[in-house]
Amino acid sequence: MAGGNAIRGTRVGAGPMGESERGESAPRRRVSYWCANAHESRPSFAVEAEIPENWDCPRCGLPAGRDEQAPPAPPRNEPYKTHLAYVKERRSDADGEAILEEALTKLRKQREEP
Structure with a gap:
């Protein structure tokens, strides 16, 4: 049974608001x-x-x-690149071999020294 609440389903302060209360939009x-x-x-x-x-x-x-006949093209999504992929873009396989050989020579020289 309803509790006899006359304002059931409304909020405090709610009511019809017209432009007179809100101002003109x-x-x-x-x-x-x-x-x-x-x-x-x-x-x-x-x-x-x-x-x-x-x-x-x-x-x-x-x-x-705004032009219906020529809408903007969808953006091109670049796939995620690893650090190695970026390095391979900058260096050739020959460069990589040369850098690896230089690092190995340096390590071998350090191991030989007492």
């Missing part, structure tokens, strides 16, 4: 953006605000542009 305009997956997003901006050229698509996360 700023004039807005909606701008369409399209991503490479043909998703359209329409964020709203204040009329006097600067409109960005690109916007992140809320559905897939790709960059979206």
